[in-house]
Amino acid sequence: MPPDVATLVALLSAPDTAEHLDEAAWSRVIAVARNANLLGKLAARLDAANRLPPGNPSRHLVGALMLSRRQRQSVTWEAVQIDDALADLNIPVVLLKGAAYAMARHASADGRLFGDIDILVPRASLDQVEMHLMVSGWTAIKQDAYDQRYYRQWMHEIPPMMHVRRGTVIDVHHTILPLTARYRPNPERIFDAAIPLPGYRCMMTPSPEDLIVHSCCHLVHEGEVDNALRDMHDIACLLESNTGSGDFLHRLAAAASDHDLSEPVALALRLVNRFFPDACTMEQLEPFGAKRWERAHNALLRRYMRAIHPSSEGSIPLGTAIARQLVYVRAHRLRMPMGMLTRHLARKAWMHLTESPKTDARME
Amino acid sequence: MLDTIIRIPPFNVRVQSSFPEVRSHLDRFYEGFARLSSDAFVDFDVQLLPGKGVRRLWRKQVRFQVDSQTPFLPLPADQAAPLLEWGLNWTIASRSLGYLVLHAAVLARHDRAVILPGFPGAGKSTLCASLCHLRDWQLFSDELAIVRPDDGRLVAHPRPISLKNQSIDLVSAFPGASLGPLFHDTRKGTVAHAAAPKSSVAQAEATAQAGWIVFPTFRQDAPASVDEISRAEAFMLIQQQSFNQERMGDVGFETLCALLTQSRCYRIEYGSTEDGLNAIQQIVESTP
Numbered sequence: 001m002p003p004d005v006a007t008l009v010a011l012l013s014a015p016d017t018a019e020h021l022d023e024a025a026w027s028r029v030i031a032v033a034r035n036a037n038l039l040g041k042l043a044a045r046l047d048a049a050n051r052l053p054p055g056n057p058s059r060h061l062v063g064a065l066m067l068s069r070r071q072r073q074s075v076t077w078e079a080v081q082i083d084d085a086l087a088d089l090n091i092p093v094v095l096l097k098g099a100a101y102a103m104a105r106h107a108s109a110d111g112r113l114f115g116d117i118d119i120l121v122p123r124a125s126l127d128q129v130e131m132h133l134m135v136s137g138w139t140a141i142k143q144d145a146y147d148q149r150y151y152r153q154w155m156h157e158i159p160p161m162m163h164v165r166r167g168t169v170i171d172v173h174h175t176i177l178p179l180t181a182r183y184r185p186n187p188e189r190i191f192d193a194a195i196p197l198p199g200y201r202c203m204m205t206p207s208p209e210d211l212i213v214h215s216c217c218h219l220v221h222e223g224e225v226d227n228a229l230r231d232m233h234d235i236a237c238l239l240e241s242n243t244g245s246g247d248f249l250h251r252l253a254a255a256a257s258d259h260d261l262s263e264p265v266a267l268a269l270r271l272v273n274r275f276f277p278d279a280c281t282m283e284q285l286e287p288f289g290a291k292r293w294e295r296a297h298n299a300l301l302r303r304y305m306r307a308i309h310p311s312s313e314g315s316i317p318l319g320t321a322i323a324r325q326l327v328y329v330r331a332h333r334l335r336m337p338m339g340m341l342t343r344h345l346a347r348k349a350w351m352h353l354t355e356s357p358k359t360d361a362r363m364e
Numbered sequence: 365m366l367d368t369i370i371r372i373p374p375f376n377v378r379v380q381s382s383f384p385e386v387r388s389h390l391d392r393f394y395e396g397f398a399r400l401s402s403d404a405f406v407d408f409d410v411q412l413l414p415g416k417g418v419r420r421l422w423r424k425q426v427r428f429q430v431d432s433q434t435p436f437l438p439l440p441a442d443q444a445a446p447l448l449e450w451g452l453n454w455t456i457a458s459r460s461l462g463y464l465v466l467h468a469a470v471l472a473r474h475d476r477a478v479i480l481p482g483f484p485g486a487g488k489s490t491l492c493a494s495l496c497h498l499r500d501w502q503l504f505s506d507e508l509a510i511v512r513p514d515d516g517r518l519v520a521h522p523r524p525i526s527l528k529n530q531s532i533d534l535v536s537a538f539p540g541a542s543l544g545p546l547f548h549d550t551r552k553g554t555v556a557h558a559a560a561p562k563s564s565v566a567q568a569e570a571t572a573q574a575g576w577i578v579f580p581t582f583r584q585d586a587p588a589s590v591d592e593i594s595r596a597e598a599f600m601l602i603q604q605q606s607f608n609q610e611r612m613g614d615v616g617f618e619t620l621c622a623l624l625t626q627s628r629c630y631r632i633e634y635g636s637t638e639d640g641l642n643a644i645q646q647i648v649e650s651t652p
Contacts, residue, residue, distance in 0.1 A: 022403065023403060023404055023405035024402070024403045024404065024405070024406075026405055027405050027406040027407075027409070031406075031409060031431045031432075034431060035431065035432060035433075055405070056376065056405045056407065057405055059407075059461045059462045059463070060407070060459075060460075060461060062462040063459065063460035063461040063462040063463075064460055066460060066462060066611075066612045066613060066615050066616075067460040067611050067612070069613055070610075070611055070612065070613030073613060
């Protein structure tokens with residue numbers, strides 16, 4: 001683990017270590033945390049422990065806290081709007097990932113920055129959900145015919161929709177892994193175990209077990225490691241706040257097995273163990289049958305450890321770059337069969353070459 | 365290879381670059397700013413790097429990078445110095461640093477500041493340059509009003525004034541003005557920088573209380589006018605010039621309210637430098 005990443009991880013687990021950091025160390029940790037999308041979470045952790053540093057570094061942390069508080073308000077407002085838009089359908093609407101942590105008030109949401117809102121709805125209701133969202137002001141962002149077909153035929157979600165006035169983006173899922181993936185999780189289980197959100201008509205949050213299973217499978221199936229450290233910290237927080245309750249780990253293992261996801265969950269938890277050993281010890285991984293994949297996972301862990309490198313430097317080491325590429329390809333192979341993958345990546349590469357450039361340097 | 369940490373209050377900025385233009389830009393415009401040792405805290409780690417890819421073979425380019433992010437497309441290599449200035453503006457405006465940041469020029473005198481929000485064509489930079497060169501106003505910033513939420517005070521950030529097109533000739537004639545090279549064909553037309561007055565740089569760690577918010581409109585040879593407007597109207601106008609008030613949530617809203625509570629608000633229209641200066645003077649003198 002690169003030294004600055006180790007410092008960041010130590011601060012997240014034991015905020016008291018902040019005492020020993022000098023100004024130069026703070027600059028590096030703040031830059032690494034920002035790149036890993038963890039600045040707000042770091043700030044929340046330090047703030048809760050009364051360990052915010054004095055002077056210049058604190059501005060970055062306090063600023064990130066303000067942003068995360070604002071985003072949390074905005075997530076809540078979106079949940080109200082989505083509840084209004086979909087309540088008449090009489091279906092369960094389950095929030096996933098960040099929005100679920102925030103609305104269920106899990107510790108993993110403290111200081112977290114949020115992107116799009118993810119919801120899970122029954123597949124049979126997809127058309128109606130899409131229509132109701134459109135009536136309430138959301139419209140599809142990806143108009144391209146290839147993208148539309150890619151999502152609708154192969155993916156676990158419909159193309160993302162953006163609200164015309166608020167500009168917020170919603171991802172509507174009908175299961176938690178692509179239809180083409182090697183594993184077949186069971187969305188029915190998530191609906192059955194979901195917990196209604198008080199004060200809302202159709203909004204629910206997944207059970208803690210399902211939240212962790214989803215986070216784990218996201219961690220190892222998402223080909224980009226940019227948010228890997230953040231996702232691992234989410235999982236660590238969720239584990240820490242639940243392991244107190246008796247046989248939680250056995251229930252988690254049962255959920256993973258019901259979803260046909262024991263293997264990715266075992267891998268993800270071993271990864272979490274490497275960075276946050278207090279959140280899950282190796283002995284606790286017993287119920288997941290981690291032994292069965294031990295050798296294959298050892299090799300994969302090494303690759304992930306190299307790839308997860310939220311460097312504050314401009315260029316990343318070659319070993320890291322190669323490891324990232326391998327993680328990306330592996331994730332996609334888990335998401336779709338080889339032939340389909342080749343066609344998809346070729347198509348994406350072509351679209352990337354022909355698309356128009358991004359933004360320019362103007363201020364006004 | 366240049367690698368230095370400069371105290372540009374209220375930030376510590378590390379600049380790394382292989383472009384000689386960047387070095388001479390810093391020598392010329394940031395001479396009076398402290399250089400910090402390598403163990404100082406760094407707010408922004410900025411790099412100006414040569415362009416990547418095959419284009420570099422026939423056209424040299426410069427990329428702006430901050431903390432390993434590359435927020436915009438590269439520019440022709442000869443625009444490295446203006447890119448540093450634009451990139452810094454972007455970074456300060458887009459980073460969540462707990463400051464409210466508005467697009468406005470700020471000048472101070474006797475602990476009271478005048479804020480000139482920057483609608484396009486308002487003549488903000490020219491008026492700002494004339495106030496600090498022809499009258500004894502201290503330059504806080506010609507582009508970014510930085511407000512501290514704890515006490516609602518404005519924080520000085522006296523970087524070079526960025527001048528465009530016709531205003532370059534006008535300002536270069538001001539006594540004490542020191543302009544750098546011209547950059548032609550940028551996205552803003554021809555651009556040049558004017559050094560912040562030495563006295564302003566010497567007091568670069570200053571703060572001031574907001575006194576006046578003035579929305580200027582320049583129209584060549586138009587008759588001068590000064591109209592006081594309500595704080596509610598000023599709030600609506602200045603909110604459009606805020607980069608991050610929305611992202612700061614309640615704190616942003618309250619900071620903006622505090623700024624308006626301290627201030628009297630005006631619209632001015634002027635057709636010459638003289639009229640602009642007189643309008644500001646009239647506003648300041650009418651306040652007890």
